[in-house]
């Protein structure tokens with residue numbers, strides 16, 4: 052049984068945990084479900100990075116605030132417990148030069164700083180919570196999958212260095228080969244990167260939120276959200292919650308028709324991951340996959356991969372279109388084929404783990420942090436597959452917005468609402484067409 056946000060009315064806590072590599076490295080702290088009716092000032096729905104970072108910020112900015120977080124399942128059931136663990140300096144799908152082109156150089160410069168702050172925010176939370184999440188440094192390589200992309204990357208490295216002071220270098224195909232034995236690569240940009248164990252990180256954030264005084268309940272799905280004269284009434288299976296404010300942090304896992312403020316404003320799309328057996332030292336040395344490093348290619352349907360602390364390779368890419376096919380052997384084989392096409396030396400290596408998860412794609416590829424001061428409800432979502440760092444910062448920004456603090460609304464992230472998909476019922480048809488195009492032409 053797997054979850055499909057476009058058809059399901061709720062994330063059932065009966066759905067088994069995804070068989071991720073991360074769950075083999077960490078046992079999540081067990082937390083109670085809500086059994087008694089309650090009232091709170093702030094109710095946060097969803098206990099991933101967004102929801103838990105919002106809770107931490109609310110409690111730190113306003114220590115007397117009464118903050119409750121509920122999640123349908125256990126901590127880390129959503130994307131936060133099943134992603135690749137790349138700590139990226141960016142979110143959505145816009146490059147800095149694309150932002151400059153659309154919103155101007157000044158906005159691009161501010162966005163660059165905001166993205167850098169998001170990476171710093173992860174370090175700050177890790178420090179505050181003393182979270183042991185295997186946060187490591189290593190190069191982040193963006194790998195060109197054709198000659199045109201190599202030339203674009205080379206230009207981007209120069210522009211980003213000049214305009215934004217970005218610390219990156221361009222490696223030609225030969226220079227790249229000197230570091231990494233990879234096929235079908237036409238060059239790469241290399242910049243400092245970071246990675247972590249996402250499940251340990253989200254569990255640590257939950258403990259931090261609780262230590263700050265927030266109440267976190269798991270296996271407590273918000274089944275309905277209704278407005279009344281005094282605020283909000285949220286029903287869960289065993290209890291009703293009256294809340295003055297509601298913050299929706301359910302992201303791509305938000306069920307069908309959850310709340311009009313977010314319905315049809317994001318498109319949940321699956322991404323899948325395989326993890327190999329630990330690579331023998333000789334193979335790691337021969338391929339160059341012998342240090343902490345993160346990599347992503349330039350395809351529209353990107354492949355992303357990283358080394359893991361115990362010598363395995365994690366390799367991810369697009370998943371199946373529907374939840375029903377999430378675990379399909381075809382999706383797994385597609386990733387194995389892509390991995391061995393890039394690293395032929397890995398042919399025959401056993402694959403120990405395979406799983407999928409839903410990422411939230413905004414129509415215009417720009418996430419949004421929104422709070423309606425009159426209705427006292429807000430959300431943050433639409434990170435398009437890069438949310439480890441930005442969701443951590445977005446949670447803080449959501450709390451700050453909700454508390455009425457100053458947020459720079461010249462940044463498109465904070466300015467307006469997620470746009471509605473014009474033909475929501477056609478989203479999956481469009482996605483299938485895109486995958487077919489990518490199969491033949493990328």
Ligand SMILES: Cc1cc2nc3c(=O)[nH]c(=O)nc-3n(C[C@H](O)[C@H](O)[C@H](O)COP(=O)(O)OP(=O)(O)OC[C@H]3O[C@@H](n4cnc5c(N)ncnc54)[C@H](O)[C@@H]3O)c2cc1C
Nearest residue numbers: 097099100101123129130131134135136137273408438439
């Ligand atoms: C396979 C994969 C790989 C990825 N790799 C990376 C990566 O390497 N780097 C990166 O930056 N990003 C990556 N991402 C994206 C990243 O994981 C997400 O952007 C991020 O985790 C979003 O965090 P969140 O807290 O907003 O949402 P989530 O972590 O998805 O949390 C939402 C929570 O809401 C809960 N929920 C939903 N409905 C309800 C309800 N009605 N009541 C109560 N609770 C509810 C869910 O159970 C869930 O726990 C990846 C995503 C996937 C799927």
